[in-house]
Amino acid sequence: MKEVIVYTDGACSYNPGPGGWAAVLLYGEHRKEISGGDPDTTNNRMELQAVIESLKLLKTKCKVKIHSDSAYIVNCFHQKWYVKWEREGFKKNPDLWRELLALTRKHDVEFIKVKGHSNVELNNRCDELARAAVPRA
Template sequence: MKEVVIYTDGACSGNPGPGGYGAVLMAGEHHKEISGGEKETTNQRMELLAVIAALKLLKYPCSVKLHSDSAYLINCFKSRWYVNWEKNGWINSQKQPVANRDLWEELLRLYRIHQIQFIKVKGHSGDRWNERCDELARAAVPK
């Protein structure tokens, strides 16, 4: 499998409010930056959209090292929250509907195509690519 390194980040001005996301994809000599935004969203939605947008660019199954500062994203996969969400009809442990179900379902579809290793990055700690994703996300927030 081709190896791809992906960094992602989301940003929101107000929560909810206008938001943006950014991602950097690297594979061998190739380097691609992407970003996007929405007028009314949340930071969590932007964190998820960054990953979805990046994974959608992969043309075939890949081995992915995905770096994110989102505990929401990382904990879902490391603790396998999604297993119970699906088993319980998208009801969380507090007996409430899972927030952002639409994005989680799309992300799980993509997750099952690739071999993804989720790597937690400390936000705003000087990590070059995390900082770049933050710049891309903030720049993509609709004015």
């Protein structure tokens, strides 16, 4: 099984407000950077979108190590909050959580917590890309 390393980040000017997301995917010698934005969103939605968009790029089942500074996402998977959320119909961001869970079930995914703004090169790169993707009025 291919192993892909992913770094993700989301950014939001005001919360809610315009936001951006970004991911850096590494596979062997290959590196791909992706990003996008939304004129009216929240930081948590952008964090989720970054993970979703990175997983959507994978064409076959992969072992994926996702590095994120989002406690919302990492803790959800480490502590299995999504089990209760799914059972109860998701109170927040149901569209994105449903999509993310469907994608994580197609792969062998491990979530790794990265301390934000702590000189982790690829996390910093994602932050830079996410901020650049925030739509400007």
